[in-house]
Amino acid sequence: MLTEILQxxxxxxxxxxxxxKELEITRYLTRYRDRPVLFTDVDGWxxxxxxxxxxxxxASFLRTKKEELIHLMAEAMENPSPYRKTENAPFMKNxxxxxxxxxxxxxxYYPKDGGxxxxxAMVIAKDENGFVNMSFHRMMVRDEKTVAIRLVPRHLYxxxxxxxxxxxxxxxxxxxxxxxxxxxxxxxxxxYGISELEIASKISEISFGKPIDVxxxxxxxxxxxxxxxxxxxxxxxxxxxxxxxxxxxTYDHVRKQPLVVFEKMYxxxxxxxxxxxxxxYEHFMLMGLPKEPQIYASVKRVVPKVHGVRLTEGGAxxxxxxxxxxxxxxxxxxxxxxxxxxxHPSLKHVVVVDEDIDIYDDREVEWAxxxxxxxxxxxxxxxxxxxxxxxxxxxxSLTAKWGIDATKPLDRKEEFEKARL
Numbered sequence: 001m002l003t004e005i006l007q008x009x010x011x012x013x014x015x016x017x018x019x020x021k022e023l024e025i026t027r028y029l030t031r032y033r034d035r036p037v038l039f040t041d042v043d044g045w046x047x048x049x050x051x052x053x054x055x056x057x058x059a060s061f062l063r064t065k066k067e068e069l070i071h072l073m074a075e076a077m078e079n080p081s082p083y084r085k086t087e088n089a090p091f092m093k094n095x096x097x098x099x100x101x102x103x104x105x106x107x108x109y110y111p112k113d114g115g116x117x118x119x120x121a122m123v124i125a126k127d128e129n130g131f132v133n134m135s136f137h138r139m140m141v142r143d144e145k146t147v148a149i150r151l152v153p154r155h156l157y158x159x160x161x162x163x164x165x166x167x168x169x170x171x172x173x174x175x176x177x178x179x180x181x182x183x184x185x186x187x188x189x190x191x192y193g194i195s196e197l198e199i200a201s202k203i204s205e206i207s208f209g210k211p212i213d214v215x216x217x218x219x220x221x222x223x224x225x226x227x228x229x230x231x232x233x234x235x236x237x238x239x240x241x242x243x244x245x246x247x248x249x250t251y252d253h254v255r256k257q258p259l260v261v262f263e264k265m266y267x268x269x270x271x272x273x274x275x276x277x278x279x280x281y282e283h284f285m286l287m288g289l290p291k292e293p294q295i296y297a298s299v300k301r302v303v304p305k306v307h308g309v310r311l312t313e314g315g316a317x318x319x320x321x322x323x324x325x326x327x328x329x330x331x332x333x334x335x336x337x338x339x340x341x342x343x344h345p346s347l348k349h350v351v352v353v354d355e356d357i358d359i360y361d362d363r364e365v366e367w368a369x370x371x372x373x374x375x376x377x378x379x380x381x382x383x384x385x386x387x388x389x390x391x392x393x394x395x396x397s398l399t400a401k402w403g404i405d406a407t408k409p410l411d412r413k414e415e416f417e418k419a420r421l
Contacts, residue, residue, distance in 0.1 A: 001090065002177050002227055002272040006038055006048060009057070013037045021116065022108045025049065029277040038272070042105035047273045052180045053281035055360075058289070061180055062207040066360070070309060072206055074293035077188055080198035081205055089215045089224035090268040099265045100144040105273045110245045114148075114254065116141040117244060119283075120276035122186040123149070124173045124197075125159050126220050133159065134186050134196040136286075138278075139174075139260065140241050147260045148241035149234060155192055160258060164236035172234055172260075173220045177227025177274045180286075181207065188290040197221060227271040231264040247287055247316045249279035250392045281313065288317025291344045298343025299323055302335040309340075310359045319348040319391060322359040327407055337380050337403030346388035351404045356418070368406040372416055378405040 006012055013032050018041045019025060028037055029049045036057075039047040052058050055066040064072055106116040118139040126132050133155045139147040151157040163170045178186075185200035200223070201211040214221035222229055241257035276282055288311040296309045305326035311317040321344070325336050333352045340350045353359065353368045373379075380403040387399030408416040 001225065001268060002048060002051070002179075002274065003046075003270065005061070005179060006036060006051070006272070008061075009036050011035050015039045017041065019047075021047075021105050023111065025107045025275055026109045026277065029275070029280055033281050039105075042273075043103065045105040045273055046270065047105045047107075047275050049275040049277055050280065050282050051274065052183065052285055055285065055289075058180050058184075058285060062203065064207070067308060069289060070292045070296055072203065073184065073188075073290060074296065075206060076185070076199045076202035077190065077290075077293060079202060080194060081202045081211060083197050083201040083212045083214050083221065085221070086213045086215055086224060089213075089222070089226070091224075091226050091229050091266040091271075092215070093269060095264060095266045097264050101141045101147065101262060102144055105275075106141055107275050109278055110251075112243050112251055114140050114240070114242050114244060117278075118147065118174075118176065119278055120178075120183070120274040121174050121176050122178065122182070123156055124175065124220055124222060125156055125170060127159050127162075131193055132195045132197055132221055134182075134200075136186050138244060140244065142239065142259075145262045147262070148239045148257045149260045150241055150244075150255070150257055154189075158192070160234050163234075164258070167236060169233040169235050169261075171218065171220065172232050173217055173222050174230040174232050174260075174262075175222060175226040175228065176230075177272055178223060179225055182212070182223055182225065183286050184290055187286050189294070197223070227268055228273065229266040230262050232260050232262045235259045235261060245278040246390050247279055247283055247318055248390050248392060249316070252390070279316070284311075284313055284317035291318075291346075292321075295321060295323065295340050295343035295347070299325065299336045299339040302339045303332045304328065305355075306336075307355045308359050311344075312362070314362070315349065316390075318346055319388060321347055321350045322365050323350060323352045324355055324357060324359050325352060325407070326355050327410060330410055333378070333405030333407040334380055334403070337405060340403070341382070341385070341401055345386060346390070348387055348391060348399055348401055349403070351406055354407050357406075365406075367418075369404055372408055373404055373406045379403070380405070 059066040181203040182200045185196045213224045237259040238256040242254040243251045246252045292309045307324040312320045336352045358364045382401040
């Protein structure tokens with residue numbers, strides 16, 4: 001549970017005084033951007049944020065190194081494994097239909113937000129064929145029992161749309177407060193039919209030697225490692241959702257989105273509500289890390305030796321990347337650029353470097369650009385490509401993508417070597 005996880009962090013910040021859930025939580029999470037913060041009193045509840053705000057902390061929890069996270073994620077995405085069913089979970093100790101979302105510690109993060117927002121919540125749904133989907137969705141609180149949910153056209157959207165076209169509601173379970181192996185799995189983009197719960201189970205097997213456990217609530221599996229669980233229904237009704245600050249730190253606009261009705265709440269004893277700061281480092285990590293294996297796999301198809309991929313914090317771990325390769329042929333750098341864009345279509349800017357450059361050190365990457373790149377022959381520009389809807393500079397999601405080949409020419413490699421002892 002989150003309490004036990006937080007106690008293992010030696011850089012934990014504890015705010016041991018009452019904190020207002022409207023804007024004040026944001027001030028602390030922004031001040032301590034890369035440190036976990038525990039609030040002991042937010043309307044009488046405990047709240048934590050920035051829990052998974054660094055690669056090092058995530059890697060340490062998963063018993064690996066930050067450089068190996070990409071391979072751990074790739075293995076889990078390519079070879080998901082079954083989860084175990086059990087009869088009981090700690091959150092089942094406390095259940096009620098007599099609750100109000102307005103009395104929960106759900107933050108309003110920024111002044112122009114449309115309301116308080118669930119940001120760390122994952123939605124679990126099951127289709128008629130038994131496929132279980134688990135995915136992140138922001139949800140704007142409207143009143144005591146309803147929220148507006150942002151559904152992009154992916155798996156949960158497809159499941160909801162099929163029901164909505166028949167005038168039916170989609171039964172779901174909403175979970176808040178989960179360990180990082182579940183969160184990373186929930187942020188993956190998989191083919192329809194591959195359950196994110198099974199990806200989480202594989203990560204757990206690799207890291208801890210055991211699959212995840214779930215209990216079934218009304219036939220829908222729910223991870224036992226959840227602090228809060230809600231039974232809910234996504235209705236065919238559309239309501240306004242937004243404005244809301246997304247990963248780039250800019251406001252997303254108001255849309256018509258489905259209305260969700262909450263029916264029952266479960267929680268563990270002394271739960272911790274996970275407040276995921278929009279546009280914060282934790283948001284970057286959970287959204288970006290699952291995309292790095294996709295870029296890695298795409299580049300590896302055209303360049304055999306790929307040493308690493310990093311979506312950078314400066315690019316909100318969504319729009320900018322660095323890829324490390326060993327060239328075997330001139331032109332490999334440009335092929336790697338094109339493959340990176342194919343692996344993550346939202347990518348806008350990629351730098352390809354040699355294996356001697358530390359991709360986690362921005363100064364080394366900039367040094368490679370400064371000494372190994374010439375714009376007239378090493379720059380790749382792709383105009384009017386489909387980009388990210390989260391990029392405020394894109395026009396109707398069309399963007400100019402550009403790649404920098406900052407690798408050494410094979411016939412003059414020694415001239416570009418950095419002097420070392």
